[in-house]
Amino acid sequence: MRRLLLLLLLALPLSAANVTFVAPLPGAQAIGPQALEVTTDAANVDRVEFYIDGALAGVARKAPYRIAADFGTSPLPREVVAKVWSNGFRNSDTARVVTAALTAGENLNVDLVEVPLRVRASRPVKASDLRLRENGKEQAIRDVRAERPAAHFVFIVDRSLSMRDGRLTAALAAIDAELGQLRPGDTSSVILFNHVVARPRRIARGERLGRLFAEVSPSGGTSLRDAVASIASHERTYAIVITDGGDRNSLLNDESALRRISSTKTILSAITLGDASPFLEKAASNTGGTIADASAGTIRVELARILQDINSRYLVVYQSSNAAAQGWRTIAIAPAKGVTVTAARKGYWAE
Amino acid sequence: MMGRGNDRTDRTDRTKPRAAAWMAGATAILLFGQPAFAQTRIASDFEIAKMERQLASSRDFLAQLSGRLNLGDLRVTRNERALARAEYTKALDLAAKERLAARAASDLTRYSTATMYAALAQAKLGRDAESFALLEEAARYTAGSAKTWNVYASAMTVLGHPRKAVSAARNAVLLAGDNPLDVAVYQHALATSLIDAGERAEAERLLVRVTASLRSKSFDALRESVARQESFEILSSARGDEAAYLALLNRAQLRLARLYEERGATAEARAQYEAVLRDRSDDATALAALARLDADDERYAEAFDANPFSLTLIRDYQRHLGRSAPESVDASTTGGKMRRALVQMQRGELRAARTTLEALAKEFPANDTLRVLLQETTAEAAVLPSPTPTGAELRRLLNAFETLTPEQRATLDAALYTSTILFDGEEGVIFESGTIDGVPFRFAEPTQFSSPWPTQTPLRLTYRILGVGRGDALLVEPLGVAR
Numbered sequence: 001m002r003r004l005l006l007l008l009l010l011a012l013p014l015s016a017a018n019v020t021f022v023a024p025l026p027g028a029q030a031i032g033p034q035a036l037e038v039t040t041d042a043a044n045v046d047r048v049e050f051y052i053d054g055a056l057a058g059v060a061r062k063a064p065y066r067i068a069a070d071f072g073t074s075p076l077p078r079e080v081v082a083k084v085w086s087n088g089f090r091n092s093d094t095a096r097v098v099t100a101a102l103t104a105g106e107n108l109n110v111d112l113v114e115v116p117l118r119v120r121a122s123r124p125v126k127a128s129d130l131r132l133r134e135n136g137k138e139q140a141i142r143d144v145r146a147e148r149p150a151a152h153f154v155f156i157v158d159r160s161l162s163m164r165d166g167r168l169t170a171a172l173a174a175i176d177a178e179l180g181q182l183r184p185g186d187t188s189s190v191i192l193f194n195h196v197v198a199r200p201r202r203i204a205r206g207e208r209l210g211r212l213f214a215e216v217s218p219s220g221g222t223s224l225r226d227a228v229a230s231i232a233s234h235e236r237t238y239a240i241v242i243t244d245g246g247d248r249n250s251l252l253n254d255e256s257a258l259r260r261i262s263s264t265k266t267i268l269s270a271i272t273l274g275d276a277s278p279f280l281e282k283a284a285s286n287t288g289g290t291i292a293d294a295s296a297g298t299i300r301v302e303l304a305r306i307l308q309d310i311n312s313r314y315l316v317v318y319q320s321s322n323a324a325a326q327g328w329r330t331i332a333i334a335p336a337k338g339v340t341v342t343a344a345r346k347g348y349w350a351e
Numbered sequence: 352m353m354g355r356g357n358d359r360t361d362r363t364d365r366t367k368p369r370a371a372a373w374m375a376g377a378t379a380i381l382l383f384g385q386p387a388f389a390q391t392r393i394a395s396d397f398e399i400a401k402m403e404r405q406l407a408s409s410r411d412f413l414a415q416l417s418g419r420l421n422l423g424d425l426r427v428t429r430n431e432r433a434l435a436r437a438e439y440t441k442a443l444d445l446a447a448k449e450r451l452a453a454r455a456a457s458d459l460t461r462y463s464t465a466t467m468y469a470a471l472a473q474a475k476l477g478r479d480a481e482s483f484a485l486l487e488e489a490a491r492y493t494a495g496s497a498k499t500w501n502v503y504a505s506a507m508t509v510l511g512h513p514r515k516a517v518s519a520a521r522n523a524v525l526l527a528g529d530n531p532l533d534v535a536v537y538q539h540a541l542a543t544s545l546i547d548a549g550e551r552a553e554a555e556r557l558l559v560r561v562t563a564s565l566r567s568k569s570f571d572a573l574r575e576s577v578a579r580q581e582s583f584e585i586l587s588s589a590r591g592d593e594a595a596y597l598a599l600l601n602r603a604q605l606r607l608a609r610l611y612e613e614r615g616a617t618a619e620a621r622a623q624y625e626a627v628l629r630d631r632s633d634d635a636t637a638l639a640a641l642a643r644l645d646a647d648d649e650r651y652a653e654a655f656d657a658n659p660f661s662l663t664l665i666r667d668y669q670r671h672l673g674r675s676a677p678e679s680v681d682a683s684t685t686g687g688k689m690r691r692a693l694v695q696m697q698r699g700e701l702r703a704a705r706t707t708l709e710a711l712a713k714e715f716p717a718n719d720t721l722r723v724l725l726q727e728t729t730a731e732a733a734v735l736p737s738p739t740p741t742g743a744e745l746r747r748l749l750n751a752f753e754t755l756t757p758e759q760r761a762t763l764d765a766a767l768y769t770s771t772i773l774f775d776g777e778e779g780v781i782f783e784s785g786t787i788d789g790v791p792f793r794f795a796e797p798t799q800f801s802s803p804w805p806t807q808t809p810l811r812l813t814y815r816i817l818g819v820g821r822g823d824a825l826l827v828e829p830l831g832v833a834r
Binding site: 047055056059088160219220221246 | 629761764
């Protein structure tokens with residue numbers, strides 16, 4: 001009886017071995033090359049496997065159980081798992097740590113804020129002619145450029161059913177006619193949208209949209225906000241929307257869409273062919289763009305005007321000193337005497 | 352009686368009775384199509400959103416019922432059958448309550464309508480006897496109604512009785528009256544049941560007539576109304592003339608196109624599919640058909656974006672991949688992720704395919720297509736490679752690494768392998784990754800060799816296999832390299 005009890009006891013599973021992380025510790029930051037190390041009281045260890053975010057990163061066969069791993073530059077939290085194999089690969093014990101995400105306060109904000117300005121002045125405008133406050137805090141202007149730097153232009157064209165009766169054709173023809181206003185170094189793309197937002201299509205030099213999209217007929221609903229939000233970019237981007245303004249099918253609401261395009265370098269302008277769009281008006285106002293009403297016959301004139309305006313703006317550049325403040329940052333510009341600012345970005349979204 | 356004439360006489364609000372009138376006819380539009388043509392018509396998010404809004408904003412019986420039936424049908428097209436059954440069950444409950452209320456109010460027309468829809472819901476739930484009994488009950492009260500026979504035909508099609516469906520649909524056509532939209536609905540339903548019954552010539556003639564009628568001037572006003580509202584959603588239980596017109600035109604063209612395609616009239620088929628896309632640019636069935644006809648990657652990408660979960664499309668694409676597989680797949684959309692998984696499966700990268708599919712399954716937990724594909728990527732038991740392993744041996748090990756027994760793990764941990772490899776990157780002394788017979792491998796960290804090696808020339812690497820590293824590459828421990 002006693003022997004039987006002993007055998008039964010031996011047959012019970014052994015208690016799990018302890019596996020403890022030496023590095024990284026839970027909540028520590030993990031960037032770049034770093035050591036991963038565990039200790040364990042497991043007997044007859046075959047090897048220790050280290051996994052980062054589910055992928056095997058390396059193997060240590062003897063104590064100290066340590067490997068080097070490169071975490072790269074991602075600010076996201078990383079999951080590190082150590083799996084200790086022992087007893088001829090029959091037993092395995094694991095430990096897990098999650099590293100800390102880099103927070104905004106720990107990010108180095110190296111992004112320069114660009115503010116295109118429309119200015120009336122009797123002389124060339126210099127940095128000393130302008131005072132710029134962000135969230136009420138005065139900022140040091142690094143540069144005021146009279147020449148527009150090279151940029152990417154995105155034409156966001158509504159192809160919904162309400163763009164029938166020649167409106168879509170007129171929109172594409174207007175873009176074809178005015179692409180010549182883009183400067184060397186500029187690039188451009190087009191996004192057609194109805195209820196579905198198409199992928200951006202790069203426009204090659206000499207390409208004609210009228211010909212490219214000859215088979216596209218106006219159809220479907222309208223996802224205007226989703227289309228506008230799809231251009232979210234940290235590159236210098238001028239977005240020009242041509243639409244009849246309605247929106248029946250977007251997934252995003254106004255606020256979410258506005259937030260996505262309110263980066264430091266996106267300026268949105270729009271040509272509306274029907275009812276006014278409060279969303280586009282707000283988007284243009286926030287980013288420093290303009291809104292124009294048009295009919296099919298006047299799209300080209302309005303597009304030409306918008307492009308001329310973009311080409312003739314000053315560009316103010318500053319490095320924000322509000323590095324830790326996330327969310328919407330207001331920009332207010334006070335010009336010196338003799339200078340009038342008629343249009344400028346109202347702010348941007350910092351994340 | 353619940354005929355169209357009575358609907359018109361009683362109405363005070365023109366929209367609601369018309370909507371009610373079109374429930375029956377338009378329901379049939381979808382039902383007939385599914386099994387016969389293996390339709391891949393997707394319940395897109397737009398239709399689902401529209402039905403959810405309808406359910407939230409309208410309390411009347413037909414709005415609620417059509418909402419549930421549509422959601423069920425939409426879930427079927429996404430291969431989410433459990434969700435579909437839940438919607439059909441709710442539709443059945445609604446119809447059952449409405450029957451009781453109508454009987455209590457001694458309103459026989461209302462009772463008959465509720466009974467028809469109860470029968471339809473039972474048919475969609477696969478309950479043959481219950482559905483049949485309810486249809487007979489409804490027909491007892493409204494045998495002179497085209498709508499009754501139309502629903503009857505729909506239920507018979509769902510239950511797989513094409514001959515009965517044809518008979519019922521012929522009754523509906525005979526009773527249709529002279530309204531062109533009514534006539535088109537019932538002719539379309541008859542054509543669909545004829546296709547099921549194998550009588551394609553008559554079906555084709557009917558569909559040609561229906562599509563010509565729908566494109567005629569008689570429908571100018573309706574088309575203008577569709578344009579004003581920017582309507583585009585295609586629903587099986589359409590409420591209102593505009594919705595019925597859109598659904599009917601879409602389905603009639605798709606069925607006609609398929610008939611053309613099946614008898615080898617490719618140009619005619621293509622013209623119909625393109626006509627469908629002119630009205631609905633993301634119609635999944637038309638996009639899938641054109642991808643099939645053109646064997647074109649871009650078309651397949653569009654079709655997968657429109658409905659990533661159509662097994663018909665997936666099987667077509669797998670055949671296409673057998674002839675021509677893309678180098679890379681833009682996986683920024685759900686459709687793109689699905690195509691990536693299929694390309695990975697085609698290449699034998701089952702582990703990578705599983706990872707892709709599992710991520711999708713987290714997003715779409717009720718999806719049966721993903722379940723089927725995950726089963727297909729379940730690896731066979733692992734087999735240890737030979738000392739100079741081929742790509743196939745290594746791929747099989749990668750696919751099934753988790754199934755290694757303790758003994759296999761111990762053997763693998765001690766084993767040395769030698770393979771012909773190509774390093775990635777520039778010629779030099781430090782390398783981190785490369786390929787063995789097309790299988791990607793990487794070292795745990797960048798490794799410095801004592802002399803420089805080229806990257807375009809095959810080299811002999813001696814190594815230990817550690818496991819599966821980042822990007823599903825084989826993680827190896829290098830022990831020596833030679834020409």
